[in-house]
Amino acid sequence: MKSQMKSVFIAAIFGIFSGQLLAADPWPSHTIKYVVGFGPGGANDLVARVVAEGVSKQLGQPVIVENKPGAGSVLGADYVAKSAPDGYTFFVGAGGLVTNPMIKASMPYKEGDLLPVGMMAVSPSIIVVSADSKVNSLKDLLALANEPKGLNFSTAGSGSTPHFVAEMLKVKAGGKYEIIPYKSGSEGMVAVISNQVDATSEASVVVIPQIQGGKLKAVASTWNKRISALPNVPTTKEQGFPEVFIGHWAGVFAPKGTPEPILEKMNKAIDAALKTPEVQNRLTPQGIEPTPGNRAAFIKFLTDERNRLQPIVKRANMSED
Numbered sequence: 001m002k003s004q005m006k007s008v009f010i011a012a013i014f015g016i017f018s019g020q021l022l023a024a025d026p027w028p029s030h031t032i033k034y035v036v037g038f039g040p041g042g043a044n045d046l047v048a049r050v051v052a053e054g055v056s057k058q059l060g061q062p063v064i065v066e067n068k069p070g071a072g073s074v075l076g077a078d079y080v081a082k083s084a085p086d087g088y089t090f091f092v093g094a095g096g097l098v099t100n101p102m103i104k105a106s107m108p109y110k111e112g113d114l115l116p117v118g119m120m121a122v123s124p125s126i127i128v129v130s131a132d133s134k135v136n137s138l139k140d141l142l143a144l145a146n147e148p149k150g151l152n153f154s155t156a157g158s159g160s161t162p163h164f165v166a167e168m169l170k171v172k173a174g175g176k177y178e179i180i181p182y183k184s185g186s187e188g189m190v191a192v193i194s195n196q197v198d199a200t201s202e203a204s205v206v207v208i209p210q211i212q213g214g215k216l217k218a219v220a221s222t223w224n225k226r227i228s229a230l231p232n233v234p235t236t237k238e239q240g241f242p243e244v245f246i247g248h249w250a251g252v253f254a255p256k257g258t259p260e261p262i263l264e265k266m267n268k269a270i271d272a273a274l275k276t277p278e279v280q281n282r283l284t285p286q287g288i289e290p291t292p293g294n295r296a297a298f299i300k301f302l303t304d305e306r307n308r309l310q311p312i313v314k315r316a317n318m319s320e321d
Contacts, residue, residue, distance in 0.1 A: 027087050027262050028061040034252070035066050035080050036092045037073025043123045043205045043288065047250040048092040050282050051120050054273025055266075065092075072096045072159075072320075074108065077253075081113035085257035090117065090266070093253050095161060095246075098305045102313045103159040104320050114253040117263055118270040119291045119298045121283055123203035123248040124223030125161050126233065128216040130195050138220045138239040141199060145175025152178045152197040154188035159318045161246055162188060164309065165201035165222055167316045168244040192216065203248040204229065204287030223247050229287040245308075249291070251298060267295050 032055075036048045045067060052063040068076035073096045080091035091114060101107055129135045135144060145151035155162035158181060170177050182188040185202045192200050193215045201222060208229055210216040218233040222244055226235060236244040252270060254263055273279055274292040283290055312318075 027265065028059050030088070031062045031064060032056075032059070032087070033064055033066055033089050034092050035068055035076050035089065037068060037070075037076030037094070037096070039069040040067055043203050043248055044092055044094050044250045046205065046286070047121045047123075047283065047288060050279055051270060051273055054276055054279045055269045058269035058272050059265075072100055072104075074100055074104070077114060078108045080253065081109035081255055083255050085255040085259075087254070087258055087262035087266070089255065091253040092120070093251055095249060095305070096159075097253070098302060099159050099164075099309060099313065102310055103318050113256045115256055115258060115263060116295060116298045116302055117252040117254050118267040118295060119293050119301060120250045120252060120270060120274065122223065122250075122289050122291050123205045123287060124221045124227050124289065125165055125201045125246055125248060126204050126207050126211075126221055126230070126287075127165065127199060127201045127219040127236075128189070128192060128207050128211070129199045129219060130192055131214055131217050132195075133198070133217060135199070135219060136217070138234075138236060138241065141219055142169070142173045142175060144198065145169070145173070145177060148176075150176025150178060151199065152180055154180050154182055154191045154197040154200040156185040156188055156202075157181045157183070158320060159313070160185065161203070161248055162201045163316075163318065164246050164312060165244065167312050167318075168246070169241075171312070171315065172241050172243050189216070205248075208287045220244075223289075227287055227289055228284045249301075251302075263295065267298075 034048050034052050036045050038044050048065045052065050056063040068079050077091055080089055083089040101111055135141045153166040166177055166179050180197055188200045189202050191197045204227055207216055211218050220236045220239055221227055221233050222236050271292045274290040280290050
C-alpha cells in the first residue's frame, strides 16, 4: 500500500514538473515580427527582409517584416517600445533612432525604452555629382565650395544623413554651402542628375544603379572602408577627411524588459545569419555591407554615434522641418 502511494506521489510530482516545462515554452515558440519604421522598398526594409529570412533559419521559426512608416521612423519605434517585452516584436532601427531625440521637440517614448540587440548592415553614404560635372574628386568638390558662388547640396530634410554630410564638410573643409532640402533622398538625387544642384550624399543602395547607368559620378564613400560594390571609389578618410564619416545603418532593437537570454539569442541568430554566403551575396552587390557583431559592439557604436553627431546638430541648429 505504501509502495503504491509512493508511486502515485512521484507520478503526481513528475506531472506537475512536466506541466511547468510545457507551460514555459522555450523561446521562440511561434512567429517573430520585425517592425520597420519606413515604407516597403527602402534600404532598411530590404535589409530587414533579407536578414529576417536568415534569422528564421537560425531560430527555426518564421520572422516576418511589418512596415509602420511615419514621422522619420518614430511611429514604428514607438509601437515597438510599447509592445510586450516577450521576444516576439523587434524594431529595425536606423540613424534616426539616434538623431530624432536630438532634433525633434518631443518624443512619444524614452531613449531607454528600446534595447540594442544587434547591428545588421550599413549602406555607406556616397557623395555624388552629375555625370557631366567637372568635379572628379572630393578635392574638386571642396574647391567648388570655396569659389565665390559656393556649392549647392541637396538633402532629404533637416537631420537627414545628407544634411549631416554637408555640415561635416562645411566644418572640416570650409567653404560656402547652400543646403537645399527635398522631401526624400531620391528627390535630392534626381536634382543632382538634372543639374539643379551640384551634389548630394545618399545611401549606396540608392545611388549605385544611377552610377552604373551613367547618370551620377561617385566622389567619395563616407564610411571607414571602401565598399565591395564600388571598390574604385575612395573613402573620405583616404582623401584626408576622416571626420566626414556616416552611413545608413540598420540594427535590431527590443522593448525594454525583454529578458536578457532572448536578447543574446537573437543577437547570435542575427550574427550567424549575416555571416552566411546566402545573406552576404544578396546584400553586398547592392552596396550594403553586412555588419555582424555582438551586443557590446552595437551598444558602443550607438554611443559613439550620439557623441559624434550631437555637436553637429547643435552647431548647425538642426530641427525638425
